[in-house]
């Protein structure tokens with residue numbers, strides 16, 4: 001299929017305005033005739049549902065959790081970017097656009113990223129109007145701090161709880177619409193299939209996670225806001241329920257999956273402590289505003305940090321990247337931490353950690369000031385590690401955190417299935433090969449509050465939609481296939497738990513396709529995953545029944561999808577014979593060990609098409625055109 005991103009013509013800065021003018025409108029009285037299904041109620045789904053209902057559409061919103069307030073978005077710690085330039089440091093829409101394109105190692109679309117920077121300012125206004133309690137400076141203006149890959153302070157924050165505060169804002173807007181009856185909220189529902197009729201997404205099949213009932217829902221369009229797939233690595237900073245199921249099942253119905261190998265490894269997480277862990281904890285990037293990253297200069301130095309003199313410490317990020325220092329982007333900081341540990345300079349019992357030290361900041365600004373900015377993060381760190389970070393440097397190590405890849409979408413955020421829109425972390429749209437900190441929330445809310453509400457109108461107004469009910473044969477086929485899948489999982493009655501398979505998959509993914517990748521190992525991993533998948537379908541143990549609350553069954557379905565998706569990720573990584581952003585193939589690096597792109601052969605989005613069970617997926621390419629920025633080797637020196 002020829003991929004058409006539908007990027008409007010004209011000057012970069014005018015594209016979005018012109019496009020919005022050209023889009024067909026649904027007149028206010030007609031909006032109530034349409035029904036839109038939104039799957040997911042995190043920041044992307046919550047904001048989209050609320051905005052669509054506010055416009056007059058009828059919305060049905062679904063989520064796995066018991067309340068939208070428990071979406072993974074709530075975990076976001078550090079902040080959200082916008083080009084307000086409140087700090088008077090010379091920020092602008094152009095600068096935010098440029099930093100984001102460069103931060104993504106020139107693997108994102110110019111038009112999308114520019115639009116994102118443009119609407120970033122509206123997001124802050126919207127959230128302030130909702131009462132989101134952003135931190136303020138002494139004069140009462142909203143305060144800003146720095147995040148990686150930028151030399152201006154443009155990150156709006158609420159201590160270390162930005163996700164919670166933004167989600168409360170979106171949730172209030174959503175619940176207002178639930179109150180008016182424009183949104184019907186279906187919590188504890190898992191979407192297990194998308195129903196496509198005449199090439200258009202016209203509904204979904206869900207499982208009621210409390211009763212086990214398989215349910216069908218029809219609509220005029222379906223919007224997936226189901227988050228990222230980082231948990232394919234088992235251990236990640238993502239919420240335990242984060243999964244790829246909705247996106248992957250849509251992929252199997254014809255939605256292309258773009259750049260699955262672009263996964264983000266966050267440099268500052270609490271290191272793995274043992275084999276019993278099922279989750280990792282992030283220590284927000286915002287901490288690198290004040291924390292200094294270092295390792296002992298001597299290999300194998302096992303002294304306590306306070307015993308290591310200043311002259312014996314290597315502040316390797318500050319030394320190597322003087323312009324950006326500790327605030328280099330995540331991919332760069334992660335690789336450097338790994339490099340130090342590989343050289344034997346890592347700290348902690350495992351040798352897989354580096355220090356993040358606040359001693360100088362506390363001396364300079366006082367403990368109170370540091371506590372005000374990061375108090376809850378320090379408390380979280382102390383609870384988990386039993387070390388007091390005001391007195392002893394934090395120990396941190398990179399971990400899987402975010403998915404830049406996702407379902408392919410055009411400028412309208414529509415996938416390759418007509419009427420199936422994809423928002424937030426679930427799509428691939430704006431971050432290229434590496435997302436800059438504080439840009440995920442910006443993108444999710446831009447999609448939900450300010451992009452979809454226009455583009456979906458263009459689709460609904462301009463597309464003939466036949467009358468469809470859940471009695472249609474396509475719904476029946478879908479229900480049969482979902483039931484078969486559930487019954488198959490329950491019937492195996494093997495000896496290994498779902499978690500056991502998930503953990504093994506995670507080990508393969510991390511060891512063979514993690515921070516550093518090489519072709520031989522990736523090829524080997526592909527075979528290992530195929531074997532593991534075969535064993536899963538013969539030997540997994542899923543106790544209980546399908547007609548009941550059954551978390552093992554829920555997990556089994558998600559892990560079954562991860563076992564297929566993991567292979568797709570490897571296929572994508574193997575096909576991209578270059579290094580860029582978070583995708584670091586050891587064969588392609590500069591003399592200074594930075595990622596070496598191959599713009600001649602790989603300046604494209606890889607969009608994978610499902611070709612059938614046990615068949616290699618088909619690669620479709622969307623060439624990326626850079627008309628406004630020059631492709632350069634990224635440098636943060």
Ligand SMILES: Cc1cc2nc3c(=O)[nH]c(=O)nc-3n(C[C@H](O)[C@H](O)[C@H](O)COP(=O)(O)OP(=O)(O)OC[C@H]3O[C@@H](n4cnc5c(N)ncnc54)[C@H](O)[C@@H]3O)c2cc1C
Pocket residue numbers: 039040041042043044045062063064065068071072073074075076077078079080081162163189190191192225226227228237238239242243245246282401402423424425426437438439440441442444
């Ligand atoms: C610890 C942590 C801290 C972070 N901090 C920041 C930060 O400071 N700044 C920043 O910009 N970004 C941050 N991020 C990234 C950011 O939080 C996420 O990218 C973003 O919140 C994702 O929002 P979303 O709405 O796309 O998805 P989510 O919030 O993951 O929501 C997914 C929704 O989909 C539902 N769902 C999933 N699958 C199904 C299914 N099959 N059926 C029905 N419903 C389904 C879920 O129930 C949920 O409602 C952080 C991430 C982590 C892990």
